[in-house]
Amino acid sequence: AEEGQWVLMATGRSPTNIAVIKYWGKRDEALILPVNDSISVTLDPDHLSATTTVAVSPSFPSDRMWLNGQEISLSGGRFQSCLREIRKRAQDVEDEKGIRIKKEDWEKLHVHIASYNNFPTAAGLASSAAGFACLVFTLGKLMNVKEDYGELSSIARQGSGSACRSIYGGFVKWCMGKNDDGSDSIAVQLADETHWNDLVIIIAVVSSKQKETSSTSGMRDSVETSPLLQYRAQTVVPNRVLKMEEAIKSHNFESFAKLTCADSNQFHAVCLDTSPPIFYMNDTSHRIISLVEKWNHSEGTPQVAYTFDAGPNAVLIAPNRKNAALLLKKLLYCFPPQDNDLSSYMVGDKSILS
Numbered sequence: 001a002e003e004g005q006w007v008l009m010a011t012g013r014s015p016t017n018i019a020v021i022k023y024w025g026k027r028d029e030a031l032i033l034p035v036n037d038s039i040s041v042t043l044d045p046d047h048l049s050a051t052t053t054v055a056v057s058p059s060f061p062s063d064r065m066w067l068n069g070q071e072i073s074l075s076g077g078r079f080q081s082c083l084r085e086i087r088k089r090a091q092d093v094e095d096e097k098g099i100r101i102k103k104e105d106w107e108k109l110h111v112h113i114a115s116y117n118n119f120p121t122a123a124g125l126a127s128s129a130a131g132f133a134c135l136v137f138t139l140g141k142l143m144n145v146k147e148d149y150g151e152l153s154s155i156a157r158q159g160s161g162s163a164c165r166s167i168y169g170g171f172v173k174w175c176m177g178k179n180d181d182g183s184d185s186i187a188v189q190l191a192d193e194t195h196w197n198d199l200v201i202i203i204a205v206v207s208s209k210q211k212e213t214s215s216t217s218g219m220r221d222s223v224e225t226s227p228l229l230q231y232r233a234q235t236v237v238p239n240r241v242l243k244m245e246e247a248i249k250s251h252n253f254e255s256f257a258k259l260t261c262a263d264s265n266q267f268h269a270v271c272l273d274t275s276p277p278i279f280y281m282n283d284t285s286h287r288i289i290s291l292v293e294k295w296n297h298s299e300g301t302p303q304v305a306y307t308f309d310a311g312p313n314a315v316l317i318a319p320n321r322k323n324a325a326l327l328l329k330k331l332l333y334c335f336p337p338q339d340n341d342l343s344s345y346m347v348g349d350k351s352i353l354s
């Protein structure tokens with residue numbers, strides 16, 4: 001900023017989330033309205049999160065954004081939607097240094113946004129969920145937006161669907177909603193970050209390459225061509241969502257694990273059912289599934305759950321530290337770090353501090 005001109009800033013941090021009932025398919029592309037509800041676990045911000053600082057000053061001639069230190073374009077419709085929706089709700093601000101911004105002034109002021117991920121963006125791990133949740137949350141803080149988290153989630157949704165779930169910690173449901181304007185397509189917290197704290201999440205990074213098919217174009221192709229997607233959205237997911245809510249509420253790991261694995265597999269089946277087919281998992285992913293399935297079968301009850309998103313990396317959820325340690329031992333035995341591409345494991349607690 002130029003000398004003599006004030007700058008007002010706000011900083012926030014949002015973790016990414018892992019869906020255990022997957023979002024795949026939009027009924028409205030512009031508003032990002034999904035074809036089914038989804039449920040996720042928000043991670044601990046120490047492991048996979050975005051940190052964003054937003055600044056406003058009369059000396060800024062335009063809106064600008066930097067991601068991990070590199071300037072990126074804000075011209076995309078999704079950024080513009082989030083900025084517009086937050087600006088619309090901006091309130092008077094009076095900070096302790098005497099900076100005063102009137103509600104009506106926000107339309108004329110420009111923002112600078114700097115965002116960092118504490119994990120490699122190219123690691124094939126969802127960064128848009130944490131990024132847009134953080135952008136919306138932090139802009140809301142800067143502009144003294146008074147709306148509740150449900151409303152903020154519906155704005156974050158317009159940045160990236162999965163971002164609406166990262167507005168909350170703990171266990172979160174994104175309700176697809178019925179309205180055409182998206183007003184009821186919001187996220188709600190099912191249980192806070194202190195609930196079911198024994199769960200341990202391990203991410204096995206199978207490949208750090210950027211995925212070949214973006215989620216946005218992949219799910220568009222699935223909606224247009226997969227008959228399985230229709231069946232999944234209308235018949236399977238509504239039932240699974242109810243069962244998953246019950247499993248989470250009652251700490252029922254057996255049910256939680258069965259639903260999580262089945263839903264991941266059905267999502268990837270929808271990808272295969274798409275024309276042309278989409279392959280997100282690779283041989284290493286399949287070997288991890290076999291390892292877990294064999295272990296779970298031999299014990300007669302699930303010892304760990306697996307789930308895979310739009311890439312080959314495995315997200316493994318153990319009911320406690322003992323099973324997490326056993327799992328790591330098995331993974332390291334089957335995938336010795338030197339002779340394959342399973343290069344690192346990230347271990348995290350599921351809970352977050354919001």
Ligand code: 2P0
Nearest residue numbers: 019022023160161162215216309310
């Ligand atoms: C999910 N995924 O529920 C699912 C499971 C990937 C597989 O949400 O187009 O990046 O920005 O709304 O949110 C990835 O999709 O897609 C995703 P857009 P998004 O987590």
